Amino acid sequence: MKKVLLSVAFLAMVGLVSCKSEAKKETNTTEVTQAIAATNVSFGVRGNCGMCKKTIEKAANSVAGVSKANWDVTKKKIDISFDASKTNAAAVHKAIANSGYDTENFTGNETAYQNLPGCCQYDHAMVMNQTDAKKEDHSGHNH
Numbered sequence: 629m630k631k632v633l634l635s636v637a638f639l640a641m642v643g644l645v646s647c648k649s650e651a652k653k654e655t656n657t658t659e660v661t662q663a664i665a666a667t668n669v670s671f672g673v674r675g676n677c678g679m680c681k682k683t684i685e686k687a688a689n690s691v692a693g694v695s696k697a698n699w700d701v702t703k704k705k706i707d708i709s710f711d712a713s714k715t716n717a718a719a720v721h722k723a724i725a726n727s728g729y730d731t732e733n734f735t736g737n738e739t740a741y742q743n744l745p746g747c748c749q750y751d752h753a754m755v756m757n758q759t760d761a762k763k764e765d766h767s768g769h770n771h
C-alpha cells in the first residue's frame with residue numbers, strides 16, 4: 629500500500645514539473661518574438677505642454693505599425709516602438725511634422741502649426757533631446 633501511494637505521489641510530481649517547464653518555455657518564446665518585432669527609436673520633437681503631448685502622440689500612433697509612443701515634455705523627446713516590417717522612423721517623423729510639430733529631421737507643417745492653440749505654438753529655436761534639466765547631475769563631467 630505504501631509503495632502504491634509513493635508511486636502516485638511520484639507521478640504527480642513528475643506531472644507538475646513537466647507542466648511547469650512547458651509553461652516557462654512558452655513564456656520565453658513570447659518574449660523573444662516581441663523583442664524581434666518591436667523596434668525602439670527615440671528622437672527630438674519640439675512642444676510645450678500636455679496638449680502638445682496628446683497631439684504628438686496621436687500623430688505617432690496614427691502610423692500603422694506603431695505600438696507605443698511617449699513624448700517627454702521636459703526632454704522634448706519621443707520614444708516610439710514599431711513593427712519594422714510595417715513602418716519606419718521616417719514615417720513617424722513625417723506624421724508628427726504634419727501635425728505641426730518640428731522633429732529632428734522634419735520641420736513642422738506651418739499651416740498645422742498656425743492652427744495649434746496659442747499655448748502650443750512652441751518656439752522654433754527650442755532645444756530638442758534635452759537631458760533632464762531639473763536634475764543636477766554632475767557625474768558625467770568635472771567641475
Ligand SMILES: [Cu+2]
Binds near residue numbers: 679680681747748
Ligand atoms: Cu501644447
